[in-house]
Amino acid sequence: MIQVILILVKIPSVKLNQVCVRPLVTPFRFNRALHTTRVMCAAQQQSNTPDANGVIPFILSDPGEGIAECEVLKWSVKEGDKVSQFDMLCEIQSDKAVAEITSRFDGIIKKIHYQKGQMAQVGTPLVDIYVGGGTVGETISSGDNLSPSTVPMGSPDMGLGGAKQPIIQVEGHVNSGKSGSEEVLARDDQKAMASPAVRHIAKKYGIALHKIKPSGKEGRITKEDIMNYINRPMAEEKVEKVASSPAGRVVEVAEAFKSSSASVGITEDRVVPLSGYSRIMAKTMTQSLTIPHFGLCDEIIADGMIKLRSQLKKTAEEQGVKLTYMPIILKATSMALSRYPQLNASFNEGSLVTIQKSSHNIGVAMNTPNGLVVPNIKDVQRKSILDIARELNRLQAAANGAGLGREDLSGGTISISNIGTIGGTYASPVIVAPEVAIGAVGKIQKVPRYDSHGAVVPVHIFNISWSADHRVIDGATMANFSNAWKEYLENPSAMLFEMK
Amino acid sequence: MRQISPLSRRSFTTTSAPQPVRVLLSKSTDPYLNLAIEDWLFHHGQYDKQTLYLWRNEPTVVIGRNQNPWKECDVKALERDSIHLVRRSSGGGAVYHDLGNSCFSFFSDKSSYDKNKNSLIICDALRHFNITASPNTRNDILVNDRKISGSAYRLSGKRCLHHGTLLISTHLHNLQKYLYVGNPYIKSAGVASVRSPVQNLSHYAPMLTHDLLMNAITKEFFHHYGHRCGVELLDEEEMKKIPQLSEAYENLRKWGWRFGETPSFEHKLQYTFLWGTVSIHLHSEEGRFKKVEASSEPPEVLEGLSSLLEGKAYDRHGLSEAMEMMEDRGSTVTQRRREVEEWLVREM
Numbered sequence: 001m002i003q004v005i006l007i008l009v010k011i012p013s014v015k016l017n018q019v020c021v022r023p024l025v026t027p028f029r030f031n032r033a034l035h036t037t038r039v040m041c042a043a044q045q046q047s048n049t050p051d052a053n054g055v056i057p058f059i060l061s062d063p064g065e066g067i068a069e070c071e072v073l074k075w076s077v078k079e080g081d082k083v084s085q086f087d088m089l090c091e092i093q094s095d096k097a098v099a100e101i102t103s104r105f106d107g108i109i110k111k112i113h114y115q116k117g118q119m120a121q122v123g124t125p126l127v128d129i130y131v132g133g134g135t136v137g138e139t140i141s142s143g144d145n146l147s148p149s150t151v152p153m154g155s156p157d158m159g160l161g162g163a164k165q166p167i168i169q170v171e172g173h174v175n176s177g178k179s180g181s182e183e184v185l186a187r188d189d190q191k192a193m194a195s196p197a198v199r200h201i202a203k204k205y206g207i208a209l210h211k212i213k214p215s216g217k218e219g220r221i222t223k224e225d226i227m228n229y230i231n232r233p234m235a236e237e238k239v240e241k242v243a244s245s246p247a248g249r250v251v252e253v254a255e256a257f258k259s260s261s262a263s264v265g266i267t268e269d270r271v272v273p274l275s276g277y278s279r280i281m282a283k284t285m286t287q288s289l290t291i292p293h294f295g296l297c298d299e300i301i302a303d304g305m306i307k308l309r310s311q312l313k314k315t316a317e318e319q320g321v322k323l324t325y326m327p328i329i330l331k332a333t334s335m336a337l338s339r340y341p342q343l344n345a346s347f348n349e350g351s352l353v354t355i356q357k358s359s360h361n362i363g364v365a366m367n368t369p370n371g372l373v374v375p376n377i378k379d380v381q382r383k384s385i386l387d388i389a390r391e392l393n394r395l396q397a398a399a400n401g402a403g404l405g406r407e408d409l410s411g412g413t414i415s416i417s418n419i420g421t422i423g424g425t426y427a428s429p430v431i432v433a434p435e436v437a438i439g440a441v442g443k444i445q446k447v448p449r450y451d452s453h454g455a456v457v458p459v460h461i462f463n464i465s466w467s468a469d470h471r472v473i474d475g476a477t478m479a480n481f482s483n484a485w486k487e488y489l490e491n492p493s494a495m496l497f498e499m500k
Numbered sequence: 501m502r503q504i505s506p507l508s509r510r511s512f513t514t515t516s517a518p519q520p521v522r523v524l525l526s527k528s529t530d531p532y533l534n535l536a537i538e539d540w541l542f543h544h545g546q547y548d549k550q551t552l553y554l555w556r557n558e559p560t561v562v563i564g565r566n567q568n569p570w571k572e573c574d575v576k577a578l579e580r581d582s583i584h585l586v587r588r589s590s591g592g593g594a595v596y597h598d599l600g601n602s603c604f605s606f607f608s609d610k611s612s613y614d615k616n617k618n619s620l621i622i623c624d625a626l627r628h629f630n631i632t633a634s635p636n637t638r639n640d641i642l643v644n645d646r647k648i649s650g651s652a653y654r655l656s657g658k659r660c661l662h663h664g665t666l667l668i669s670t671h672l673h674n675l676q677k678y679l680y681v682g683n684p685y686i687k688s689a690g691v692a693s694v695r696s697p698v699q700n701l702s703h704y705a706p707m708l709t710h711d712l713l714m715n716a717i718t719k720e721f722f723h724h725y726g727h728r729c730g731v732e733l734l735d736e737e738e739m740k741k742i743p744q745l746s747e748a749y750e751n752l753r754k755w756g757w758r759f760g761e762t763p764s765f766e767h768k769l770q771y772t773f774l775w776g777t778v779s780i781h782l783h784s785e786e787g788r789f790k791k792v793e794a795s796s797e798p799p800e801v802l803e804g805l806s807s808l809l810e811g812k813a814y815d816r817h818g819l820s821e822a823m824e825m826m827e828d829r830g831s832t833v834t835q836r837r838r839e840v841e842e843w844l845v846r847e848m
Binding site: 086095249320397400402403 | 525544564629651668670672714731734
């Protein structure tokens, strides 16, 4: 229901090639693209001299980027209001940029041409300001590059490597870390931002404007600034450092961006109801300990694995993948499971049936901000070490950020815990039902051991602690499996030899 | 895929003459405070320095300066799930923030304002993680045609702000849950959001975190401006003591800013209940009911509601207030009114 009324308007004192057509729209409009092609009035130039009635039309200047119109969001003044230079007139919007338009003149608002919600045409008057005679001249000087009426919505000359206007250089080399010795003072009086009334007072007291520290919005000098300067204590010129000193504690970049964890004790009893992962953990663990567990532990020499990882690490990083020991351990587990599939099974105690699973969906215990979770990596038997590492990274990121999906948390056939990365050597892991086995890897330590010649040599070792369901797994199977797994990790070339 | 090793990387931009810099990092995740800090930096920051401000918010929906919150997001769901609703002072569309989304703000002097260069600084930072990103014509940043960052701007006589988001590991399903394109029954002025398919950066670089990325952006920022500085850590309590900042903070929280700045819109609703029909045609201005035509068949159910709604806040509190003031016409009518109120609250 848009009513379009065409008005033919002839704008005086400007040469026109065509008449300006400006449709009026009702306040309730449909959304539309802002870069519509509309008939544009021939752009007027901003004039600084009032017409015969003492009125200057304030033109909406061309912001570049082919923008023909902007929506008026809000007027801060109304017709009849008195305004000073730099006072806020209105806010306009073009696509994603909101711009504040401030007055260039002192005067009185005579006529507002576009109401809130209307589309203002670039190059046409936004508002007429009555300035009377001659108060404008002294404030608009040719050297003034601080014209607030120009709306820089990405002006075309700001391209890559394009010529830019020099910014105001602050005296002295700026090497921050020192607090607040850089004051923003204008280089000379012309560059100082102050309304005519303020300039008049400064002139009256014979004060150079560039000596005064501005406290107004956007670096403007106010009347109070001048009075403060006049009344400053004579003993010392103490410069108020509040505005320019750092806002907070200043630190080096590296320290700023490392995540910190503060440890605080609790001073009184705290009631913590279990929720989310903790709740699930409580329930599953209760069920798990109905399984008769038996354990088997061993010591693995880690040097071969350490060497393998250091060789592969760089290549993995180039592909954006973080490689830890875990992917190697998981691949070895899968290869051992291929020889002993009884350990990759699910047991149903009601029917006394074990289902040996063809997929090695190996669960990896993870400690997240929300608690312990065990997502699994699917089909490890079909994945390379790099694939496993990539998938592990993904699960870790998900566990710590967006959250794990149901798919990731179900369908596991065996689990491995790398508790050693936090601490511990031997452990007694608890089987995750309905799986039949679980392993916990302890931390890597450097210890003295005897080699084949009887000499004492330093080696890196870590411990493995297996737990298995004694209703379906016997000690011999567990030990054989563990030996195979150990063989692969101590001699990675054996892994390569048998890898499909 | 050709690998670009960090040692031989080329910057996208040519570095210009050195300019002094300032970097600030907010320790707070309060969206009102973070935006108030931005407002304070915009009006009262040091104009001679290229300034970079880094921050992130707890779960929040942020709408643009001139948007209609009821059209852009599910306002009731936000209330129910305790998600903040904040209106920013720059233009553009509605976005969902959580701790997996990082925000950056570049403040420049008008003469040295270059929003494309800012985006390229971000792209150079992403290359540290072997992510190839580039800005499009709308200055969104894309990786493999998926949007990972959007920008908006605010300009005044002397100062220019370019700020934007970076999706690292945001809960993307919440974007769909809380933001929607249009209630088709609302016709309004104002800016509509432009939908784009999005993706998290952690999809391309799994170990990417907020700290790692902000670190990289800061390094590239220094590289481009040829200066370094210490990073100012902004503490919540200290910031609230600054008078202009706490004033901005209070204003951002006010209903009048968040809802009242909504441009005018029309909403036409109709429904058939078991006992009859209801038809409501309402106009809203500044987030309040204005000029309502409500009628029902039988007529006594909504008689007089039109005038009672005028001027009330356009939300369920305003509606509830108005309905309570209606003349009592017996228990059947009251029961029917309750049904109408429930339906209206769902629709609004």
